[in-house]
Amino acid sequence: MTAPTLQDLAPAGLDVTTDPYPVYAALRAKGPVHRILVPESGEVWLVVARDEARAALTDHRLRNDIRFSSSWTDDGGHAIGLNMLQTDAPQHTRLRALVAREFTPGRIEALRPRIRETADGLLDTMIPAGSADLVHSFALPLPLTVICELLGVPSGDHDDFHSWSSEIVTPTSPEAAGAAVTAMTGYFATLIEDRRANPADDLMSALVAVSAPGDGPAAPASAPLSPEELLGMAFLLLVAGHETTVNLISGSVLALLTHPDQLAALRADPGLVRGAIEETLRYDGPVGAAAFRHAAEPVQIGGTVIPAGDTVLVSLAAASRAPRHFPDPDRFDIRREQPPR
Template identity: 60%
Template structure:
């Protein structure tokens, strides 16, 4: 039985962690950058909430992503499938990342822009006549899901099932349902990879399935690669797009500034990444030796949770961090991680968000909440930060 305090026990009175985790993170930072806490499944871990300490942890070679370097966690990969980049260290991680790096090069990402713009316009064409929509369900989710499924070669007819499995694994309704979703996705991805091996097409999974002798992926690695690219390739971008729309609507002065000057768009996306990190925390790390962070020593073989969202609101790094300001220099945020595990899809996510937000705001000049924004529901998760729904209303324009 863990003796460390649970997150809910540390949350300030009157605050709701799911709606506003930043009140807790600010409270913890005032006491120090590192804290021992009890996880929801009743195990101990070290929570890092300071920016400098988080950045250091993400690059410290004494922190491993490999579950085999944990004590008591080694059989727990959550609902991950196969052997994936998030749960490996160099040199295995280096080899796996190299196999997909060319698909996420700046040139390859730039070549995808026209297709992503078409997807955004097609989605808006479908939803605008109604005058109201749920931006999560109708726009923020299908855009990145379509992009990553096309990139990897997931047939259109299978995407709804894949989306349901992914949602269940990321935010389980019960351990049994999540395990069933993981089993179903494992079977599906295994069959899909085998089909790509036997009849390759012009997509990333086909390329990985037919890798040459020097780049052979084991069955577990190929399965893990398919899983992490598909799930991570859309879940986080859903949150980025919907949180961006939400933040702009909650700050009409910033929205007006962006509409008046589209050169602010890239900076606005960076500020959304900082202000409401779509990934709340990095993948678990495990200490292979005692490590000191900000004067606190974490013993060997302990689990470490680097809270990216907390680092992004650290006043030692960002002045007035609770203010949403699209003109801010938000560089240095850790929304995509840092070091060797920096998100390989970061350029794609940034481009998807900028395309999605600009198209939405141009074609819906009077976009507004179709609900009480104070009553919106956020995912009850320490892993991902995102809205479950975002009802809006608008008068469509053909721009």
Template identity: 60%
Template sequence: MRAPTLDELAPAGHDAAAGPYAVHAALRARGPVHRVHVPGSGDAWLVLTHEAVRAALTDPRLRNDIRHSASWETDGGHAVGRNMLQSDPPHHTRLRRLVAGHFTPGRVAGLRPGIERVARELLARLPRPGTADLVSGYALPLPVTVICDLLGVPVADRAAFHTWSNELVLPTGEEAAAASSAALTGYLTDLIAEKTRTPDGSLLAALATTAGHPGSGDGLSREELLGMAFLLLVAGHETTVDLISATVHSLLTHPDQLALLRADPALTGAAIEESLRFNSPVHAGAFRFAAEPLELAGTRVAAGDAVLVSLAAASRDPLAFPDPDRFDITRRPQGHLAFGHGVHHCLGAPLARTEAALALRLLLEHHPALALAADPAALTWRTGTLLRGLTALPVHLG
């Protein structure tokens, strides 16, 4: 018999997809770990408290490689190569080392002028005055442009790339996900071949020069290169889209906080950190699998069991963050887990923070009378096992 879903566990009157935090709070009050059914993936242990999530993310007995799953037979046909998110040390350590230097705070600081240029160009295209969808007009094209420029994806291909990417991270159905996986695999295979033949100074071209020499410790196999391209392109924009739009949404629905930020733009970084805590774009980390029997926050986990750590629930844990359901940009939310924790801590965190802070600062400078153009209750959130974000954010530009 399967475990109940989050929808089935939701308190009366609460929709787990639209507002999961009340569901998390109700479950957390009963204990840190619960058995739940994840549609399309099966049963898993859901970890909800800040302390238990941190412990799970650093427990070496919990592995990211799906081959540790008791129910593993295939990857379902949707994996694109082999990437860091699906790997464990020492394999993960080698893969991460090959790209970590490209995402240091110093390297990202060098990208700031380009990010600002893209943001200003996008803002110039928005109507003034008038209304616009901030997701499609600004929050989406900014990180897509930045990561595609970095990796060398041609402008003409970017719309199709995002369509495939979105289907894989928030699938609408089994057939659609499989089709997007096949299309993206074929596209990236061709793109890597092109970068290998004609290096162009992009990050993907630099990685392609190492392909076929993994034995040296400094190279990638063809499968690893494909997985690396997939992970950097998809993870490099999907979550940042949600971070930018959710931050603007939180500010517009909390006018006192927006007023604080307008009075003191130096709070921009703090506003991004509070948004990461309050509306974590990565709702849950990738599935982990018990390589051996273990105890997690007092719960026995059998070898092969799946474990799903809720980063969003951990960042609303009242034991870690007083009054956690209050959006407060003067809070110093040290220890939020929006970027994960441990060896899989998000490699692109410096880039995401920089993009979001620049996007927010420039948006408020260009549109000082910015306001919502829709009832907040009528807005739709795209939800999946791992990610959560707005499908659209209509605003009055003033």
């Protein structure tokens, strides 16, 4: 028997794509783990309770590597290179360490003037018009410009990068997604070779400097980035770096505009901005679920045994509205005291 989709579980009259939270609340009331069908991906175990979500995210038996899935045949053609979302320790630890050492406080601080300049320029263009599409005019170009400049991508290529990444993240068809992967892979390969020959003061050059120029076997813990890993790292930084920020900016503004008392409080006290960001991440964050994880062996979560080879999907959105941890969870409150992480 095929498992139901989230839409199948939605209360009458509700669309899970526009308001999934009542569905999550109903599922939490029945239990922390549920078998559902994710269209285009197959059946998964959905984790909706906060404690069980935290446990699943830290359980080493649940692997990022899709080869642990019993249904695995290939990566679907929608991945570029090999990135941290596809690997487990010790390779994940190694990849994270290599990129983390390039995100030094000095490099990040050096970006601040350019980020401010870009934001001010976008606002200066929007204000005289009297109205604007927030996503198109600000939320998208700000992080896309910063990430592309960080990687050393010329401004004239930014639109192409957004088009490719959007197609890869939310494919309109297998053919279109494949074409986007091919185009982005080719572009990154050319950019990497250029930075290898002509290093610049950008993150791509720094990553190239800690990479190996040729193909080789699986890297030991101390090895430089392989060519496949270098491609994957560039892809992950671009897509994860700008798509999530677009959603966070637009989600924050929407939450504030639909809660005028909270907007007034923030305007009266800009010191509340950190709390506003944290509350937006909880209330309606930019990523609804973690990446798929696959059981390398039988795993028990919240009383449910996940068979080896099955896939687990942790709902960050559902866990972030668990009433035991967040009193009155459907209320947007920028002064909310956050529970321990």
